[in-house]
Amino acid sequence: MASTDLQNGRRSIEEAIKPPTLAERMARYRLIMQDALGELYKSKTALIGALMLVSLLIVLLLTPIIAKYDPVKQDYTAFRQDASAEHYFGTDRYGRDIYSRVLWGGRRLVSIAIFAVIFGLAIGIPYGVLSGYYGGWVDSIGMRAVDGLLAFPGILLYLLIVTLAREWHLEGFWNDLILIFALGFAFFPEAARLVRSSVLIEKQKEYVEASHTIGESNLYIAMRQILPNCLSPLIVNATVRLGFVILIIAALSFLGLGTPPPTPDWGADLSAAREHMESNPMIAVYPGLAICYTVLAFNLFGDGLRDIIDPRMAER
């Protein structure tokens, strides 16, 4: 009897260390998703934010189908029209359909913001994890540099870089790439510092010591074991940052320092609408409302996530 028990036990250990099959993985992910949805219901703010974000993303993904007109096509038979069944938001002074322009502009703006934040995380996460994990002089030098960058006013950097892009006549893709680079780079110090502070707490825990004992490499422990436990504050921060980045891009293109005219752009369209505000005020309303909706969605979702992750904050 005893020997069978032992054998059974041994078999289950062998089973336990076997890598999970695809079906098992999917089942596990499904459970995680269910948990996440359950958590979402705990905070009304997060739920509203999530609904607003999901509907925004669906609309932006479907833009090529649901935008009825070419956003840059001028139609002189129908300029400066009021909202109608043909043109939901009316048309601008060149007869371009504002509804289509708002959709296409949003697609571009939100993608730039997402790429910028991902770029910032891609530098900031390894930087912060390694700085916090190795500690000592690596950490002191690394964090001193981050402090210096944080003290540097980001908006001035954007103005300089956008001016450079303008003087080099960068357009379209290259202009967007420069924006992604500048806005992402400005985000990395904040991300690095946030990750580092969680890593400092996490690396004291027993599982880290256990991994050392069985001879895992430092890089593996830092990036694959510690990092996943430090992500939640970062996700909150990145969400709120997305809203902020959208505001900055919109402000720059409002100043006329973004993409050159025919491209649909919320900031630039708002600025163009100002000249005809007396006769046609509504064209200044739609792109602005679109910015507000998007930024509010990110802020609500970020606030709600923070409440869920840090219940002490929710009590307040």
Added chain:
Amino acid sequence: MLIYAINRILQMIPVLFVLTVVVFTFVQLLPGDVIDTLIGDEQAEDPELRKALEEEYGLDKPIYMQYGIWLGKALQGDFGKSLITRRPISVELFESIPATVYLGLVGIGLSIIIAVPLGSIAAVKRNSATDYAAQVTSLIGISIPEFWFAIMAVLVFSLHLGWLPSSGYVSPFEDLGQSLYYLILPALAVGFRQAAYTTRLTRSSMLDEMNKEYVDTARSLGFSEPKVIYKYTLRNALIPTITISGLQLANLLGGTVVLETIFAWPGIGQAIYLAIIDHDYPLIQAGILVLGIIVVCVNLLVDLLYRVLNPRVALN
């Protein structure tokens, strides 16, 4: 305290160094010849004149020497001449600083007057309808781009109702009444976003303070509730609030570039904007540098003020 202050000032040096390097590199990265860029092309046709200019600007020397020469001149307040107006840049910039300071201070003052009562009432009546209203309003407030708020305010108060001027500036030393009349809309636009931030801050730091033991002690001593809240709790809660809203000043100064442009407000933000539009590189360079130095210095002052207001921090 003195040691801390000296330490902080020493920490500023690398930040300022990076700022000057970035601003110096900016002009090097512009397309075309530096002589054309700095002097304007119409003057530099003659090859002998070019040679003389190259020597005067030290362009025949290696790049770090050029940086040294430029920095030396900048430290003496010599930024060269504007390409457009041909006046010394230092004069142009220093004439524009008072208008920015005027707008910024009134804007911040306005935001504190709105936000501190709103935030503390929300905290005292936690989870009441008032609290939710304050939370929702402030969340929407931080999601509205200030330039759109400005446009909508102009649309309603200038174009529709005709109560307030849509743009312009009168110095408060010339005619205070008229000056305030022109100030209302720009100051509101600066203040509302700041107010939304400050409301959230005041609310959460009030809630932090209200959980502390001294509040219970004050109550048990039989002090009236308003006295406990407004004399003791609020005072302590205001320390972090004021500090963080002071550190927000960097964002606020960035926002003034947009708002000053909309309201034709002759401050440093509008000066930089016009320089970017006119390709006036030396003025862009100097403007960004001066704005950056202002931001770094304000951050230092706020940090030191925080220590003075709250001596307990020094013990930690």
